[in-house]
Amino acid sequence: MYTPINSNHPVVIEDNENGQTHTINKETLYEGVMYLWTNDTLDVTLQDQINEIYRQGIQYITQNDWYFEEQLGIEAITRMKLPVPSQKAGRIVKYSASIDVIPTAKAFLAQPDATNAINWFANITAYTHSRPFNNYLLMTVQSSDVFNDIKQQLKAYVQSWQSQQAQTISKEVNKLLADFDKIDLTNDLSTCLFMPHGGGGSTQEQEALSFTRIVLYVMSQYEKNTTNPGALTIQPSNLQQVYFPENIIILNLENYAHAKSAEIKKDWDTFEKALNAKQTLNFVTNKKLMTAKTVNRNLNMGKKSSTADSKGKGISRAKVQPFSGQPIPAQQMLGMMKRVIESQVTKQVTQNTYKSQTLSYMRPNRRKPDDVNLPGRLIKTMYRPDIHVYLDTSGSISESQYRDAVTNLIMLTKRIDCNLYITSFSNFVSQTSLLKTKDRPTSQIYQQFLHIPKVTGGTDFKQVWRKIDMIEEFNQKNNYSHQINFVITDFGYSLSRGHRWDQCQASVKNTYYVPMSMDPNGWKHLIRWAKEFREQMIKAGDYGIRKRMLV
Numbered sequence: 001m002y003t004p005i006n007s008n009h010p011v012v013i014e015d016n017e018n019g020q021t022h023t024i025n026k027e028t029l030y031e032g033v034m035y036l037w038t039n040d041t042l043d044v045t046l047q048d049q050i051n052e053i054y055r056q057g058i059q060y061i062t063q064n065d066w067y068f069e070e071q072l073g074i075e076a077i078t079r080m081k082l083p084v085p086s087q088k089a090g091r092i093v094k095y096s097a098s099i100d101v102i103p104t105a106k107a108f109l110a111q112p113d114a115t116n117a118i119n120w121f122a123n124i125t126a127y128t129h130s131r132p133f134n135n136y137l138l139m140t141v142q143s144s145d146v147f148n149d150i151k152q153q154l155k156a157y158v159q160s161w162q163s164q165q166a167q168t169i170s171k172e173v174n175k176l177l178a179d180f181d182k183i184d185l186t187n188d189l190s191t192c193l194f195m196p197h198g199g200g201g202s203t204q205e206q207e208a209l210s211f212t213r214i215v216l217y218v219m220s221q222y223e224k225n226t227t228n229p230g231a232l233t234i235q236p237s238n239l240q241q242v243y244f245p246e247n248i249i250i251l252n253l254e255n256y257a258h259a260k261s262a263e264i265k266k267d268w269d270t271f272e273k274a275l276n277a278k279q280t281l282n283f284v285t286n287k288k289l290m291t292a293k294t295v296n297r298n299l300n301m302g303k304k305s306s307t308a309d310s311k312g313k314g315i316s317r318a319k320v321q322p323f324s325g326q327p328i329p330a331q332q333m334l335g336m337m338k339r340v341i342e343s344q345v346t347k348q349v350t351q352n353t354y355k356s357q358t359l360s361y362m363r364p365n366r367r368k369p370d371d372v373n374l375p376g377r378l379i380k381t382m383y384r385p386d387i388h389v390y391l392d393t394s395g396s397i398s399e400s401q402y403r404d405a406v407t408n409l410i411m412l413t414k415r416i417d418c419n420l421y422i423t424s425f426s427n428f429v430s431q432t433s434l435l436k437t438k439d440r441p442t443s444q445i446y447q448q449f450l451h452i453p454k455v456t457g458g459t460d461f462k463q464v465w466r467k468i469d470m471i472e473e474f475n476q477k478n479n480y481s482h483q484i485n486f487v488i489t490d491f492g493y494s495l496s497r498g499h500r501w502d503q504c505q506a507s508v509k510n511t512y513y514v515p516m517s518m519d520p521n522g523w524k525h526l527i528r529w530a531k532e533f534r535e536q537m538i539k540a541g542d543y544g545i546r547k548r549m550l551v
Contacts (some may be wrong), residue, residue, distance in 0.1 A: 073125035095127040097261035112230020136247040179289035192292035199246030348481035351419040392489035394426040394459040413437035426457035465507035472506035491529040501541040
């Protein structure tokens with residue numbers, strides 16, 4: 001960013017907010033970037049500020065809504081004069097394997113120069129950006145022979161280090177390196193490696209002799225020193241992954257160039273499935289190097305085990321947490337819902353806003369504005385996803401249960417101070433109502449609840465799940481935020497035998513279940529239904545259901 005496009009004009013980055021000019025030096029900018037990468041929550045204002053600095057300081061860049069970490073992909077796309085992928089209504093731009101990926105793979109294989117390398121990176125980045133993950137470090141090997149050569153150099157490096165250095169490589173790391181050596185790309189399009197300990201951001205993997213550091217060092221040296229142009233190219237889809245890689249995806253260019261589009265799609269579907277399983281079931285350990293194939297194999301073993309005797313290791317993790325033997329107090333239940341809401345943030349504008357005050361080096365300190373080592377205070381409006389409550393009003397729900405649920409929701413709105421979307425359901429779903437509860441007195445909130453349309457009849461969760469997924473599809477197409485969904489129910493529902501879950505569905509990952517009744521007399525009955533509901537959801541493939549049941 002500090003390399004001038006025009007050598008006669010040095011780069012100066014300034015913050016001119018509120019009529020005050022403050023120069024941002026390299027150390028301040030570095031602190032801001034590291035804060036973005038290591039903080040658990042998204043600092044929207046800081047993200048936008050650094051994005052703007054990047055756009056003004058880089059020659060090949062265009063206006064976009066991607067995160068700062070993803071701007072390397074935008075740079076390559078812009079440099080090749082390609083359109084930026086978009087899901088916005090009226091400007092939907094999608095890349096395909098047949099038209100964009102395979103032809104550029106063939107061109108790069110035939111002529112491995114810098115231009116074709118950038119073109120390949122731009123197209124594969126654009127093709128995969130619509131996937132629900134961008135937390136991997138992408139590498140491309142020219143062929144399986146190149147990958148075998150890299151493995152030989154890795155073994156030679158390890159042997160040389162152990163014979164010459166006083167510090168030894170641990171048995172744990174040696175075992176992981178042995179697993180890496182067993183990977184064969186001869187007949188495969190790619191391999192996806194999950195870094196041990198959760199990746200390079202962990203303390204263990206930042207050690208000089210960790211598995212992550214050794215592999216990255218050897219591969220970067222290979223790329224630097226090889227006399228074969230294009231033999232290995234390291235192409236981060238996410239700038240953060242250069243320093244803190246969680247996953248490494250190695251593509252076989254030769255096989256990609258001769259693949260069919262359906263095979264490439266299936267390959268990336270495998271990554272996506274494995275990454276979802278990794279997050280849900282915690283298959284990845286520090287004792288064995290896990291690839292996408294092994295994770296999915298374990299996942300399938302868990303599914304078979306659940307059908308036979310429900311003793312699979314992956315499935316058992318979903319059953320560890322017991323259900324409460326006594327009704328959960330209302331305040332405790334509201335606290336659980338509030339934690340779910342506060343755990344998520346979004347860049348898009350929603351009904352769920354809040355003020356946040358943070359320390360930021362991007363704003364001068366009010367007391368000592370000339371001291372760049374002192375952070376200033378940044379007060380900003382931030383957003384969490386909208387909250388959509390689905391209220392069970394089927395025939396099994398009594399008037400007292402419904403009244404208690406409404407009372408609890410009123411208490412929730414007072415706690416989080418934001419508007420809510422409410423939909424009642426039975427075997428039908430009602431029209432959705434937006435309750436404007438933010439900064440309203442309790443009496444006005446209660447009057448709004450009285451006007452919520454109620455539907456009666458049997459219980460059918462499929463209607464709710466279908467509505468959740470339809471809303472999510474609409475939001476994605478229009479670049480709106482996802483929603484947090486709470487289904488308040490007595491769990492009196494049975495899934496169809498053939499129902500199967502896709503972990504990417506909003507009705508799975510963004511949906512939580514809340515007990516309708518806190519009545520001590522009916523609690524045992526509700527828990528029995530909740531346990532049956534959990535078992536059915538697990539058999540249908542929703543292995544993380546217990547974490548989303550607030551019971």
